[in-house]
Amino acid sequence: MPAPTAVPNDAAPNDAAIDAMLAREKARYVQRNPKSAELSATTARHWLRGVPMHWMVDWGLPFPLFVAEARGNRLTDADGNSYVDFCLGDTGAMFGHSPEPLAEALCEAGSRGLTTMMPSPDAAVVGALLADRFGLPCWQVTATASDANRSVLRWARAITGRARILVFSGCYHGAVDETFVELRDGRPVHAIGLIGEPRDLTANTKVVEFNDIPALRAALAPRDVACVLAEPIMTNTGMVLPDPGFLDALRAITRETGTILVIDETHTMSSGAGGYARATGLEADAIVLGKPIAGGIPAAVYGFSAAIADRIGDFLATRQPGHSGIGTTLSGSSIQLALIRRMLETYFTDEAFAPLAMLAERLETGIAATIARHRMPWHVVRVGARVEFMCCPDRPRNGTESARAIHRPIDQAIHHYMLNRGVVITPFHNMLLICPATTAADVDRTVGLLDTCLTELRGSAPAA
Ligand SMILES: Cc1ncc(COP(=O)(O)O)c(C=O)c1O
Structure with a gap:
């Protein structure tokens, strides 16, 4: 980071x-x-x-x-x-x-080929494990958490037909262009250290303070925001906890306004075997898990609720063929799946x-x-x-x-x-x-x- x-x-x-x-x-x-x-x-x-x-x-x-x-x-x-x-x-x-179970899986799977552009049999097990641990039924693999967040934003925009997203000021969700917006003196501006960004990111990114329910409600009221992308606890600017009731309000307001709630658990999965959302009963529409999910080799996953997966299915049924702009060549590889499987089986308990x-x-x-x-x-x-x-x-x-x-x-x-x-x-x-x-x-x-x-x-x- x-x-x-x-x-x-x-x-x-x-x-x-x-x-x-x-x-x-x-x-x-x-x-x-x-x-x-x-x-x-x-x-x-x-x-x-x-x-x-x-x-x-x-x-x-x-x-x-x-x-x-x-x-x-x-x-x-x-x-x-x-x-x-x-x-x-x-x-x-x-x-x-390099914990032993991971090092073993790396050696075993590494000698059976690293990437083929086709699913390995581990896919059947890993999908079921992710659903079991994190409570969402439908998953995808990417190379990094940044990629996972970028992908989820794309899907959210596609199925809602809304261009905007909302993040909390001071957030970090990886190298995801449109998240680099923050509040300065109450005004949305580009994050101060951002390099080489020619677009006005504030055009499509709304930003409010964490724990500010009235501001969140006002920002989502026009129903023009595809998704809120949030950590359930802010972990990249010290550690900022949600006030009692804040995450419930976030869930309720996103539901009322047809806004998809994306919970980035890349760091907060250190809360427990099913992450922070599972531990606290927060019902996310989408979850992102990066970094340790494959023990440190480049891999991340994102998961959708059944309702969102259905909407994506409907969207894809009418979509024109061509490059989607979602996904990279080495994502979903057999080596990623083997290591994610080993991590979930061994440590996410x-x-x-x-x-x-x-x-x-x-x-x-x-x-x-x-x-x-x-x-x-x-x-x-x-x-x-x-x-x-x-x-x-x-x-x-x-x-x-x-x-x-x-x-x-x-x-x-x-x-x-x-x-x-x-x-x-x-x-x-x-x-x-x-x-x-x-x-x-x-x-x-x-x-x-x-x-x-x-x-x-x-x-x-x-x-x-
Ligand atoms: C909450 C959160 N999401 C996403 C990311 C991006 O992860 P990566 O750099 O592995 O893409 C980070 C990185 O620190 C993060 O803290």
Whole structure:
């Protein structure tokens, strides 16, 4: 996920200490990672921004950390330093790096051919598993969650005959052009960092604040919106929870106005074996699942309710032949299906999720106690296996409030401090994800590190 826009936070504690820590930790990083420095100098010659994907430099490190190996919840860098990984590829490796069942499936299926443009027998099993776990009957495979979201928008527009979509300000749904619209001073504008977009995206994208029911109702009232594309919890701008009743209202208003409700569970599937919607009884018309669905190889899926699938069937019956603009060559491949099958069978079960949530609770409790001991005006929030601490006292209720609370220098100082002591936190905000390989000792060590980090940041030990 690329870096979101950060808005300065006026309530930042102790700026001088933050700057001093960051300078110290950057120097320590440089000293600890000579091999990564050398690799970085070499890769600078042939890669845009010196890395195979340009946002890899947005971590803000003096130079990228080159990872030689990733297994379970451990990373080893090019210099041989090892790390406990709570970033887990920003959810792509939610069940750990190359867990054994996945590595086995990769070897087995990999030797039977990777892609044929025809379905493999796994399709029968995977379709049924997706329906069973996530509660929708009709599915498709894409290469990425971005592709899945793009495809769903197309289908929604096709069957409703409506051009517009609606998103929540501060959302991130991948590289999907029309979602890069946000509210600035209450006005819809292009997301500030968007590159190379010549169209006025606000023409077809409505944007309102999360948790703002009157604004949502007003935006959907003209019945010109094909679909709302939403995460049930905003996870890409810190973590923003729905107010009690908000998701019910979202469901009711979309139904009243004939608007399709698309729930992007790419991150929130860390809530449980059937994702957040299943766990909370939210009845989506469509669901998108990306990143970890095939354990980290490029794959995503989207599912439709029976009613939407029927409407698509009717639409296709009258459609002219030709390129649909939906789907890519390597999507639905046999290797994707084999790995999705293995992940669903092995990890998308209540038994597999229960210990993750328990350990995440331990982390949440530990961080909350540390914040309290240091009397920091911060808070921590958890959904399933996902824990996020935010440098503001109260939970933000929408993307704008959350962006205001994100304090890039503090985040950077803490991330550098942790990294130099062997703990990786998700960049751009403070998300920590638990996987089956994470141990209680990993959690306790991380809480202990946060404690010493805050002691240094505050320049004194907390009151006992
Ligand atoms: C909620 C959500 N949806 C979709 C995506 C896009 O995923 P990908 O980059 O794998 O296409 C992301 C990426 O961070 C995401 O957070």
